[in-house]
Amino acid sequence: MGLLKGGVPLYLQLAGILRRRIQSKEYHGQIPPEKALTGEFKVSRFTVRQAIDVLRRERLLYAKQGVGTLLAPTDKSKCVIATGDLEDLVYWTNESTVKILRKETLRADRAKDPVASCLQTAPQEKVFCYTTLRFFGTYPFSYSRVYLPFSLGHQIPPGQLRGKPIFKLIEEYCHIPVIETTQRISAIAAGPELTRVLKVKRGEPMLYLNRIYHSTEGRPVELSVVFYDVKKLEYSIKLLRQAGLESGFSGAPCRP
Numbered sequence: 001m002g003l004l005k006g007g008v009p010l011y012l013q014l015a016g017i018l019r020r021r022i023q024s025k026e027y028h029g030q031i032p033p034e035k036a037l038t039g040e041f042k043v044s045r046f047t048v049r050q051a052i053d054v055l056r057r058e059r060l061l062y063a064k065q066g067v068g069t070l071l072a073p074t075d076k077s078k079c080v081i082a083t084g085d086l087e088d089l090v091y092w093t094n095e096s097t098v099k100i101l102r103k104e105t106l107r108a109d110r111a112k113d114p115v116a117s118c119l120q121t122a123p124q125e126k127v128f129c130y131t132t133l134r135f136f137g138t139y140p141f142s143y144s145r146v147y148l149p150f151s152l153g154h155q156i157p158p159g160q161l162r163g164k165p166i167f168k169l170i171e172e173y174c175h176i177p178v179i180e181t182t183q184r185i186s187a188i189a190a191g192p193e194l195t196r197v198l199k200v201k202r203g204e205p206m207l208y209l210n211r212i213y214h215s216t217e218g219r220p221v222e223l224s225v226v227f228y229d230v231k232k233l234e235y236s237i238k239l240l241r242q243a244g245l246e247s248g249f250s251g252a253p254c255r256p
Contacts, residue, residue: 003041010043011050017041018051022060022071030070031061096141098162101197102131105150115147118212118223128153130161133197141232143197147223152176167213167222176215178222183211188227198229205230 003013014037021027031037037048052069055061061069108116109123116123127147134142146166148156156169167178190204200206207228212220 003043011047011054014041014043014047014051015054018055019058019060022055027071030068033068097135099133099135100130100161101133102129103158103161104129105153111145111147113145113147113210113223113225115223118210119147119149119220121149126150130166132161136232139232140198140229142226142228143194144224144226146225149221152221166224170213170221174221176219176221178213179216180214181211182214183209185209194227198227200229200231207233 003010018031022031031052032040034045034048037043038045041048052061056063059072062072063069105126105128107123108119108121108125108127111127111129115121115127116125119127121127127150130144130146130148132144132146133140134144148166148170152170152174155173156166157173160169160173164172170176171178186208188206188208190198190200190202190206192202194200194206195202198206207230209224209226209228211224211226213222213224215221
């Protein structure tokens with residue numbers, strides 16, 4: 001299996017693959033030795049060591065002299081941190097469950113969020129809106145409003161919304177590749193709506209994300225407005241400087 005040249009550095013791509021394998025329990029006790037990983041992914045030992053170092057800092061791995069690189073014991077009271085790319089969002093979306101609270105069609109200018117500007121639609125145009133609550137185990141950790149242009153939303157079967165992130169459904173049913181997101185992050189105080197659905201106290205700090213998904217042509221195809229309970233999510237950002245400025249993001253729910 002080869003990694004993609006350019007864009008995200010090779011060691012971060014490799015760290016993402018190893019992380020998903022660890023979290024899906026593909027490895028038992030320890031990861032393969034460096035030589036096996038260099039052969040499988042066609043990278044240098046230096047790249048493998050960089051990837052392993054990332055996972056050690058995330059407390060997923062630890063080294064034991066004379067044995068190798070072992071899987072760290074699971075601590076269910078700590079956050080699981082996923083770093084790097086959209087596929088990590090796919091992983092922890094699959095690890096959690098979602099409840100569809102409401103599905104509706106409305107005009108962009110009547111939405112609670114800046115839909116027209118984010119999706120680059122006319123104010124009077126119709127959009128699909130899905131309101132969801134996501135759980136990790138029995139604990140709700142995020143409340144979302146997801147908007148799609150009407151031309152895309154009507155192509156997605158309603159029964160598919162629980163199983164995959166919506167951007168993957170756009171790729172599957174609308175045949176539009178989604179290659180990047182842009183997002184704005186801020187903190188807000190929980191109001192009555194968030195207090196009710198996320199079981200938090202009024203005024204508690206919440207993490208707010210405004211995330212826009214873009215196609216290969218730069219077209220915005222999805223707007224997700226997400227509110228996270230900060231007690232159940234750790235969100236970290238990795239900034240890279242390599243042939244210009246690149247950035248990666250990470251976020252995943254805590255295991256209560």
